[in-house]
Amino acid sequence: MKIIVWNIPESCSEQEVRDFLGRELGHYAKEIEVFEQGTPNAYANVDVDADEPYVADIIAQQFNGKLLGGVPLQVSAVPFGSNETPPTPPRRE
Template sequence: MKIIVWNIPESCSEQEVRDFLGRELGHYAKDIEVFEQGTSNAYAKVDVDADDAYVADVIAQQFNGKQLGGVSLQVSAVPFGDDDTPPRRP
């Protein structure tokens, strides 16, 4: 299961995003990929290390709204096979 994190500030580097997500998600963050960093459409995909699919939903609900660089992040769980890119900003 994956979670998608978006609304990442343009000012955050890929390493800052990885460090923040790794610290906040702890052992649940199995793999973190950051895309389009430095743009208004920056987002990250996080593989969640959990046996039950509902765990990603709970993590997404708890993590939604956390602040990175003064900006509230948006987070959602993505079931396998679904589109795993966030909505693009115009």
């Protein structure tokens, strides 16, 4: 199961994003990939380590709006059973 996190501040490095997500998600964060860091379109894909398919949805709901660098993050779960790469979040101009 995967979640996608976007609206990451441009000022955050890849390591800062990884550390924050790892700390906040704890044992649920299996793998964290950060893309386009340092840009207004930075986002992260997180593999969620859980046995039940609804866990990613609950994590996304609870995590949505958490602040990173004073900016509220946006989070959504990738639909259960989707073997595809998570979609790229909306781009900011």
